[in-house]
Amino acid sequence: MNPAVYAILSMDHRLFDAKVMSMPIYNNEPYTLYRAWLKKEMMSTFGLTRCAFFQGCIRPGMELAFYQHVNEVMVPLWSHFPKVREVRVWTQENADIGEPAYPLVMVMRFDSQADIDQALLSPVREESKRKSGVLVDMFDGTIFHTVFNNVYCESGTDKSPISA
Template sequence: MIVRQALFEGTIRPGREQAFRGYVEEKLVPLWRAFPGVREVRVLHAVDRDEGAPAFAMILSTTYDDREALARALASPVRYESRELTKGLLEMFEGHIHHHVFDLDARSTA
């Protein structure tokens, strides 16, 4: 399995926290779940962190069977639609987004 994570490094603009979460749930999660081949979509909203650790407002984690399935998802029209809608989310966010791809160690899952 392959896991792709989008790390929203930074903070949500003050007073926009609920709007940020609502935008993610109402507009973006349905699109992320529509990516071809996606097995799982998880959205993690920051609650706390170690002192001195960098701030991550949110992490989007999506799981695919393999790198080919991920490539198909990233080339799909729904991905480009979600990128356009993400622009509205970025109006509520101060920071940047970076992506990481991982192999999921099957032995570590319950």
């Protein structure tokens, strides 16, 4: 097998074997080509995920009010962002390290960066920012956003064991 093709296949053979085998390799730059191909192919399949991380802690005695506001006010707003495909709200159950804590992570899935940009310029986003102030007042820490490129997704529980 061509070493360049093998390098690409070994990166994640579960998802990409069939597509990569037919991908041309030029100038012995498999990783660069792999990334370009991956972005083009996977963006339409999985899209982008924009997350809001609440890093820190909810002020003592405010936990119930904080999560009620999230469920009753924020989730309906987040669900009405233009072009959003999915909204998830995660709360931290436990972690393998004590700090940092993430009592809330909000996850929105979009098809493209253009869709994220449209959502961020929307009136719904402006209203969301105003109503998030209630959460900020009950929270000690940092809130930041980041966008992830979804490169692999698998669902289901019936998996074959990996044999050595």
